[in-house]
Amino acid sequence: MATTRLAIDAHEIRRQFPFFQPHPEMRSVIYLDNAATTQKPYAVIEAVSHFWAYQNANVHRGGHGAGAKASALYEAARECVAKFLNAREPAEIVFTRGTTEAINLVASSWGETFVRAGDEIIVTEMEHHANLLPWMRLAEKQGATLRVWRITDDGRLDLDALRALLTERTRLVAVVHISNVLGTVNPVAEICRIAHEAGARCLVDAAQSIAHMPVDVQAIDCDFLAFSGHKAYGPTGIGVLYAKRALLEEMPPYQVGGGMVRIVSWERRQWAEPPAKFEAGTPPIGEAVGLHAALDFIDSLGREAIAAYEHELTEYALRRLQEVPGLRLHGPVPDRAGIFAFTLEDIHPHDIATVLDTRDVAIRSGLHCAHPLGERLGGATARASLAVYNDTSHIDALVEALHTTRKVFGYA
Numbered sequence: 001m002a003t004t005r006l007a008i009d010a011h012e013i014r015r016q017f018p019f020f021q022p023h024p025e026m027r028s029v030i031y032l033d034n035a036a037t038t039q040k041p042y043a044v045i046e047a048v049s050h051f052w053a054y055q056n057a058n059v060h061r062g063g064h065g066a067g068a069k070a071s072a073l074y075e076a077a078r079e080c081v082a083k084f085l086n087a088r089e090p091a092e093i094v095f096t097r098g099t100t101e102a103i104n105l106v107a108s109s110w111g112e113t114f115v116r117a118g119d120e121i122i123v124t125e126m127e128h129h130a131n132l133l134p135w136m137r138l139a140e141k142q143g144a145t146l147r148v149w150r151i152t153d154d155g156r157l158d159l160d161a162l163r164a165l166l167t168e169r170t171r172l173v174a175v176v177h178i179s180n181v182l183g184t185v186n187p188v189a190e191i192c193r194i195a196h197e198a199g200a201r202c203l204v205d206a207a208q209s210i211a212h213m214p215v216d217v218q219a220i221d222c223d224f225l226a227f228s229g230h231k232a233y234g235p236t237g238i239g240v241l242y243a244k245r246a247l248l249e250e251m252p253p254y255q256v257g258g259g260m261v262r263i264v265s266w267e268r269r270q271w272a273e274p275p276a277k278f279e280a281g282t283p284p285i286g287e288a289v290g291l292h293a294a295l296d297f298i299d300s301l302g303r304e305a306i307a308a309y310e311h312e313l314t315e316y317a318l319r320r321l322q323e324v325p326g327l328r329l330h331g332p333v334p335d336r337a338g339i340f341a342f343t344l345e346d347i348h349p350h351d352i353a354t355v356l357d358t359r360d361v362a363i364r365s366g367l368h369c370a371h372p373l374g375e376r377l378g379g380a381t382a383r384a385s386l387a388v389y390n391d392t393s394h395i396d397a398l399v400e401a402l403h404t405t406r407k408v409f410g411y412a
């Protein structure tokens, strides 16, 4: 595969990441656990370190210059996210700790206000716990019903099955953009359209798509969308909730405290406008600066170019994985993202990951925080997942290590 043809040179990109440079404290590994978290480029590490060293102050509080500068950096990060998602305005961007907190925010604030006894919430069978447990808990609390949109045998969502599930009591459809297990890329714009026709809201979990393809909230027309910085080359501890302005206006605060209120007296309180209304307490300031640098890094490569490159790498991986006897890959083929959950012969997935680790190939194994999906798939799986710094040599090393694993466990 000629990587330069697609304007992405993974070898050149790896030079921008300290994790891939030789270091006395580090064993060099082929990193294929990107769905769990991505590595960080120098640009992100340096932006964060520069902030803590020279720009640190609290935001939206101090009367001093350092506070004004930190506030400007924090709001510049919000503007960057708004542009990245093509939101209508920065006020539609709420900073959170990650995807998990963003979805919990929606379930608590919007859910406890607008979901009533007898209402229905639709979740898909392929959701990560982050987009499942908040809705399970909300349904129990409000006396609502959770409806499960089952996957097809090849790991896709059938839109007619959604149409059949929707009723006039459906308040929300919660759907993952790219499955963290199956690699399925869901048609979220179509799903939102169908949900809206039935009068329901739609929330998209973009944790696995944000760094790998263009994500445009106006084109998708989702009501809510969530992602985490750390899966997009940025820091941990920062994530984003996008929500349409009108929804944020009518939602009550999630947490209360400093920074989210205009007037507090013994008699009354007046909340700040969104997004401040949802950002109680000192926010993750340095992390927002790091997220800004991470999104700039992604845009410096180009999201179309990343998607095209990873698509070609995924096709290569699908071809090469087929060569391994006894390997059973889950999820759709060939139309999918670069996340490969599989089993190999009767070898336990934890054992696969352990043997691969001895060959310096880092993958994940287990149920990937999607237990109901794991149940449907018949148990735990090993999972390799790609990012823009991976290339065909990494897939070759994975395949080689899988052949070794078979031998270690006595398969000829």
Ligand code: PLP
Binding pocket: 035, 036, 097, 098, 099, 100, 101, 128, 130, 131, 176, 178, 179, 180, 205, 207, 208, 228
């Ligand atoms: N949603 C999906 C699809 C994920 O893959 C993950 C993490 O793996 C999450 C949500 C949760 O992200 P975080 O732990 O960063 O909140």
